[in-house]
Amino acid sequence: MDHAADAMRTDLMTITRYVLNEQSRFPEARGDLTILLNNIVLGCKFVCSSVSKAGLAKLIGLAGETNVQGEEQKKLDVLSNDVFVNALVSSGRTNVLVSEEIEDAIFVEKAKRGRYCVVFDPLDGSSNIDCGVSIGTIFGIYMLKDGIEGTVEDVLQPGTAMLAAGYCMYGSSCTLVLSTGAGVNGFTLDPSLGEFILTHPDIKIPKKGKIYSVNEGNAMNWDAPTTKYVQNAKFPKDGASPKSLRYIGSMVADVHRTLLYGGIFMYPGDKKSPKGKLRVLYEVFPMSFLMEQAGGQAFTGKERALELVPTHIHDRSPIFLGSYDDVEEIKALYAEAA
Numbered sequence: 001m002d003h004a005a006d007a008m009r010t011d012l013m014t015i016t017r018y019v020l021n022e023q024s025r026f027p028e029a030r031g032d033l034t035i036l037l038n039n040i041v042l043g044c045k046f047v048c049s050s051v052s053k054a055g056l057a058k059l060i061g062l063a064g065e066t067n068v069q070g071e072e073q074k075k076l077d078v079l080s081n082d083v084f085v086n087a088l089v090s091s092g093r094t095n096v097l098v099s100e101e102i103e104d105a106i107f108v109e110k111a112k113r114g115r116y117c118v119v120f121d122p123l124d125g126s127s128n129i130d131c132g133v134s135i136g137t138i139f140g141i142y143m144l145k146d147g148i149e150g151t152v153e154d155v156l157q158p159g160t161a162m163l164a165a166g167y168c169m170y171g172s173s174c175t176l177v178l179s180t181g182a183g184v185n186g187f188t189l190d191p192s193l194g195e196f197i198l199t200h201p202d203i204k205i206p207k208k209g210k211i212y213s214v215n216e217g218n219a220m221n222w223d224a225p226t227t228k229y230v231q232n233a234k235f236p237k238d239g240a241s242p243k244s245l246r247y248i249g250s251m252v253a254d255v256h257r258t259l260l261y262g263g264i265f266m267y268p269g270d271k272k273s274p275k276g277k278l279r280v281l282y283e284v285f286p287m288s289f290l291m292e293q294a295g296g297q298a299f300t301g302k303e304r305a306l307e308l309v310p311t312h313i314h315d316r317s318p319i320f321l322g323s324y325d326d327v328e329e330i331k332a333l334y335a336e337a338a
């Protein structure tokens with residue numbers, strides 16, 4: 001789309017203008033969250049530019065290190081982590097940072113106005129980097145519980161305490177989806193302007209979808225409710241059409257499609273990994289926050305996902321999230337099995 005003429009329109013909503021408008025809803029706001037979000041946006045633009053040049057700039061392949069999860073780090077994992085740590089620290093508004101790539105929480109010294117904690121997955125979908133499939137960044141923001149001294153307790157809070165969450169998808173276009181607790185909005189990067197423009201205002205997930213999304217290669221280890229759900233999706237009893245399967249293997253891309261088209265995304269626990277694979281703080285919570293804000297649901301197999309209370313910063317949890325009715329169905333199967 002050519003924004004050359006549009007750029008002069010006063011109703012063209014950039015993410016900067018959107019965040020400033022949001023700030024004005026809170027008369028007591030001092031602009032700290034606005035500055036913090038602007039720095040996250042800058043980090044996303046930087047990573048987006050690196051991802052698009054990855055093959056040319058020798059940014060694909062392994063970095064040679066293993067992260068805290070025992071996973072081999074890709075060069076882009078390391079680069080994206082550095083970008084976001086720098087962007088967040090230099091905002092002067094963060095006190096506690098948790099990254100998938102760093103074993104311990106980072107406590108930012110000299111952050112005079114650091115009232116916020118940011119949890120993030122700097123590069124999600126690492127296994128898809130080398131073949132050019134969509135990848136992303138996920139983040140969630142908390143406020144310090146009290147005082148100005150951050151502790152790990154500030155991030156070991158339930159997801160219901162999150163103030164804002166979002167993700168940026170580096171795909172056929174660069175899309176940033178954000179919620180500050182008043183609905184969900186999607187912005188697309190116009191590379192010629194270097195600005196994210198509001199392209200998906202007030203996203204609402206369809207109440208019921210036609211797609212299920214799961215790594216079926218793990219089916220032999222699934223529990224009974226997950227197995228039954230997928231069986232019903234493929235062989236519906238009431239004469240309804242079977243659901244389609246879509247699975248990219250990048251949570252950001254699978255959740256983005258689920259948000260726009262409806263359906264369910266699941267990474268269940270199984271016999272081999274009872275807690276599943278996805279990490280509570282920087283994968284499960286931000287995506288569950290966005291789903292609820294868009295009218296969907298997020299469930300762990302036991303409880304509303306946002307009510308989980310993590311005991312460790314890299315905790316994992318099973319997750320089923322998406323359209324309201326589809327998540328109701330899996331909840332009913334777990335209730336039956338209990």
Ligand SMILES: O=P(O)(O)OC[C@H]1O[C@](O)(COP(=O)(O)O)[C@@H](O)[C@@H]1O
Pocket residue numbers: 071100121123124125126127215249250251252267277
């Ligand atoms: O390959 P699997 O087991 O299906 O796992 C896919 C999941 O793993 C992840 O890639 C994990 O995230 P990271 O790439 O950030 O480690 C998710 O994006 C995705 O949903």
Ligand SMILES: [Mg+2]
Pocket residue numbers: 121123124125251283
């Ligand atoms: Mg991830």
Ligand SMILES: [Mg+2]
Pocket residue numbers: 100121122123124125126
């Ligand atoms: Mg990652």
